[in-house]
């Protein structure tokens with residue numbers, strides 16, 4: 001039963017087949033207002049594909065996707081293709097995203113993400129952390145009910161990653177928006193999320209960080225990374241989910 005007061009998005013039993021490959025199988029999840037839900041999983045697990053289904057950019061082969069009526073989504077993609085020869089200031093980049101907003105609106109949202117000092121800088125000259133904050137600002141300009149963030153801390157050093165996760169939490173607190181994000185940074189993200197979906201084309205396990213990190217399926221998938229933290233001289237294969245289906 002969907003609680004329309006707080007449920008922003010709910011996926012039920014989603015299947016997606018593309019080019020003869022099953023990319024998503026029986027995937028169900030929901031994101032509510034004020035909640036951070038993080039999708040983790042190995043490369044090729046279907047994390048970005050799942051976000052694209054959530055954004056209605058891909059139509060599932062089966063299953064249902066509910067969006068709260070008039071839901072506004074702010075999306076931060078995994079990659080940004082910019083022509084290095086085309087000079088583009090941050091202000092101009094934001095104006096493409098949100099026509100009708102003025103410099104004051106851009107400055108306000110950049111201040112919120114801690115990037116107002118780069119408003120006149122060239123996009124091509126931003127540091128990894130500055131670029132992620134500008135992309136987050138672009139997503140926030142829509143005043144979203146739901147933020148969808150595809151690897152929001154990529155290209156950022158560990159200290160910057162912690163700061164970005166704290167910023168995402170602060171934005172959630174202040175705006176009471178929902179957040180659906182993909183992350184590879186297991187250890188950091190567990191402190192920054194309310195719920196985790198562990199995906200390998202299907203949901204291997206899900207729940208609060210405490211529940212997921214003690215789930216046998218999570219340990220099968222990521223236990224070797226915990227070992228890796230202790231002894232960097234050992235080599236461990238990257239394992240996918242080996243749960244029985």
Ligand SMILES: Nc1ncnc2c1ncn2[C@@H]1O[C@H](COP(=O)(O)OP(=O)(O)OP(=O)(O)O)[C@@H](O)[C@H]1O
Pocket residue numbers: 018019021023041042043044045046047048049050
């Ligand atoms: N349009 C498509 N048609 C067919 N296969 C696709 C399509 N898009 C993605 N795939 C395949 O679906 C699988 C999942 O891709 P996806 O990008 O969702 O994985 P991911 O979990 O986000 O990976 P990563 O962690 O490497 O970013 C991959 O094997 C990819 O090659």
